[in-house]
Amino acid sequence: MGMTSPSRRSLRTVSNGVLLLVGIAFALPLVWLVLASVDERATLSIKLPGAVSLQNFVDVMTPEKAFVPLLNSLVLSGGCALITVVVAVLAAYPLSRYRMRINKPFLYGVLFGTCLPITAMMVPVYSLFVAFNLIDSMGGTILFLAATSLPMAIYMTKSFMDSVPVSLEEAAWMDGASMMTTLMRVVVPLMRPGLAVVFIFVFIGAWGNFFVPFVLLLSPDKLPAAVSIFAFFGQYGTVAYGQLAAFSLLYSVPVITLYVFISRVLGGSSALAGAVKG
Amino acid sequence: MAIVVEDVRPVAGSGRGSAPRPGRSKVGVRRSLVRSIPLVPAIVLLAIFLLGPVLSSFYGSFTDASLTGSAAQGASFVGFANYAELFADPDFPKSIILTLVFLVASAIVGQNVIGLGLAILMRSSSRFTRGMVGTFVVTAWVLPEIVASFAAYAFFNDTGTLNTLLGSVGLEGANWLYATPMLAVILANIWRGTAFSMLVYSAALQDVPPEITESAEVDGARGWQRLAFITVPMIRRSISTNLMLTTLQTLSVFTLIFVMTGGGPGTDSSTLPVLAYQEAFQFGKLGFGTAIATILLLVGAVFSVVYLRALKPEVD
Secondary structure, three states: OOOOOHHHHHHHHHHHHHHHHHHHHHHHHHHHHHHHHOOOOOOOOOOOOOOOOOHHHHHHOOHHHHHHHHHHHHHHHHHHHHHHHHHHHHHHHHHHHOOOOOHHHHHHHHHHHHHOOHHHHHHHHHHHHHHOOOOOOHHHHHHHHHHHHHHHHHHHHHHHHHOOOOHHHHHHHHOOOOHHHHHHHHHHHHOHHHHHHHHHHHHHHHHHOOHHHHHHOOOHHHOOHHHHHHHHHHHHOOOOHHHHHHHHHHHHHHHHHHHHHHHHHHOOOOHHHHHOOO | OOOOOOOOOOOOOOHHHOOOOOOOOHHHHHHHHHHOHHHHHHHHHHHHHHHHHHHHHHHHOOEOOOOOOHHHHOOOEOOOHHHHHHHHOOHHHHHHHHHHHHHHHHHHHHHHHHHHHHHHHHHOOOHHHHHHHHHHHHHHHHOOHHHHHHHHHHHHOOOOHHHHHHHHOOOOOOOHHHHOHHHHHHHHHHHHHHHHHHHHHHHHHHOOOHHHHHHHHHOOOOHHHHHHHHHHHHOHHHHHHHHHHHHHHHHOOOHHHHHHOOOOOOOOOOOHHHHHHHHHHHOOOHHHHHHHHHHHHHHHHHHHHHHHHHHOOOOO
16 A cells, blocks of 8 residues: 555454454364364463374374275265266256256255255265164265265356356367266366365365265264264263374364365355355 | 356257257257257255255154164154244253344354454455464464364363463453354354455455545445445445345354364254264154254255345356
8 A cells, every 4th residue: 555544554453363362262262272282281272282292193004094995085075076066067057057947946946955954964865874774875975975065066068168168069069079078078177176176165065965875874984084083072072082183183283284275276265155146 | 156158058959048949849958958058967966965864854853763762673654743842841942042042143244244244344454464363363264173172272261262362461261162152153253264264345346446545435324434435335245145145054053063062061052964874863852853953954055045035146
């Protein structure tokens, strides 16, 4: 700003002051997480560790405590994201390229689906899974997670596809390529960055989901990290806060990394919110 | 949803664009069918896993299904018995009020006001402050929900950070999770969810042309006047969208409350999703829980319809 009048400068000071206070308040629970993870005698309160040690991480990095749950998380979220992206690309193509009567009702239905409170559905979903004998099935859980992320994914994929110019497809049509060939050979390669965004977006959502696997999966060897952290808390919670924090961090790092990556790709951290902005 | 509706789509031979509308002809119908084949996997998935539970929820709420006992084998139709029981149970009206309090305090007031406030303050702050505060606020939002819930649990616990801080200035804190469970979960949800509103409002404020606020400033409008009469009206579409979205998100908050208080003490912090879980899985009354779920779905559906009608997102 060219001229900084006194009032503007004081405004800046006040803004900075208020923001810093709010920032500290928001940071406190996060700081606890980090400090507790490197403190062998961690409590529930923020305190400087007597000695910084990585012992908590060493303790939780065993197959049954961390690796199997993290692998399960990877299978669940990876499978869910893969299915979602494939199904969303297929659905988005006719929605984006043809004007059909089904488009409008379908897209309104999809938008409606993005708004439904999924947690409200878990009781009936449980009954349904019992009826179909799908309780404790990884496949069933993956499909359910995919179905819940599908509405948003279709919407995002369609808007990415809308911005892919059609001239190249027209050339492919002239050459007699079928709809699927055009989609796979021309459109998908052109929108790879957009599809990566959708994939990561769905992956982050599924990775962090606690309630769905908590209700639908039972066997300890199938539980993803979100649920096993909760079980860990119930078992050792009162003694091993440091390990709990260390495990939580191990589990959070992948999604935070993906989020940073995706916000770089989309240019600015506002991009994810922008995707659902009105 | 910010989608750009472009007019450069392939209209060649595809419905409305071409001269003879092929919609009615045999060829047109078949072409339409062929073209909608790629929609089939999506329709199947959505029908089985979203529509299926919604429908079975409506049906199940009229049965006496339960997890154990004779009713677990074959549930029988009981009409409105679950609903009658629901409204007779003092926990249910209480849960509705708790849910409303939670919605208003943490989503409508907390996240939106603080989110807008942060977005406005960030425009007149230094780059460093903006980056640092933004990082913390967004991290609380990006963290997996179970981790955020533990961090909030530790913060409000009797021996947690909040009481340590209060103790260091000579105040004695309460056992927040038991004494004031709603306050604790409301503050935790504000902490967890404000980033979304902040990002939406930051993006919206960037679209307000600076000339307008500057000219108002030249005309002598004070800071709060510029905010109330220029900035807020100009971003009202973002505000209504965001109010709706945060309300819907908050309506389905489960993990945060479940981990922090478990709905307790008793049912003092059982919002509707938590109560549905408790009734169905802890007390084994599946039909009862399903009735609550059905009501929640209806409330969510009403909100969604209002949202879609009021904002008319472009679905072209």
